[in-house]
Amino acid sequence: MSAYRKIALSLAGAALCGGLTVAAPAQATPARHTAAAAPAAAAAECGVRADARLWCGNRVGAKGYVHRSYGSGVRGTLTTGFSWFQCWGRGDTHLGGNNVWYWTKLDNGQWGNVPAADVHTRVDPAPGLREC
Template identity: 35%
Template sequence: MRLHTKIAMAVGGLALAGTSLLVTTPAQAQGQSSCYAKSGHLYCGNKAGVSLWRSPRYSEHDQDAVDTLNSNPSYFQCYVSGQKHGGGNNIWYRTYGDVSKRTGYVAAESVYTWKDPFPGVAHC
């Protein structure tokens, strides 16, 4: 190969190819960028080990955390509007926990969607 041939390098979620620059989101860099809605439900990558809350809001009270979402990717039943969170919106997704199988809410900031609410997902 000659030096003037396009050289591609991938470094921490960035890909350089000639004069092109591709920047990926953290979810894409982790290979968890494919989310889809089917029959009103969401199937998507997410942060594992996050708490599921009784209501669509964070709480200082431990009893308001009803379960833990350990799976990734996960199934989400639907979405609701709740407390604004670090993701810059107030969308929360309802799902089942992995420890006690209780239903709870996880902030959209913990789900690797590109838009919230995710298109095609039913409102609870």
């Protein structure tokens, strides 16, 4: 049974037993954060998991490049605010003030290098993630 179905059944049961009112979900709106709070909150969720990937918040719309350089071609973007990253490597210095780039599968299915400035890590490279 899917997680979605389990949650739906749990909510339905709670509504029947406890008089819970279940309304249609509201339209999603982007979270409103201050510029300082958003990266800090996202970094708190950031870490290498059992699959050896870094799972971390990222800037929505972050570009993935062919090489570890803003001057190389763009392969695609990250359209969601939370992604996984396979490994890291050194490249050109980017807007984050270091030269760490993260390798990931972009939302269009292409692989690309994302500058660490667009990944909400506490430190770069992320501890426990392998170098590539």
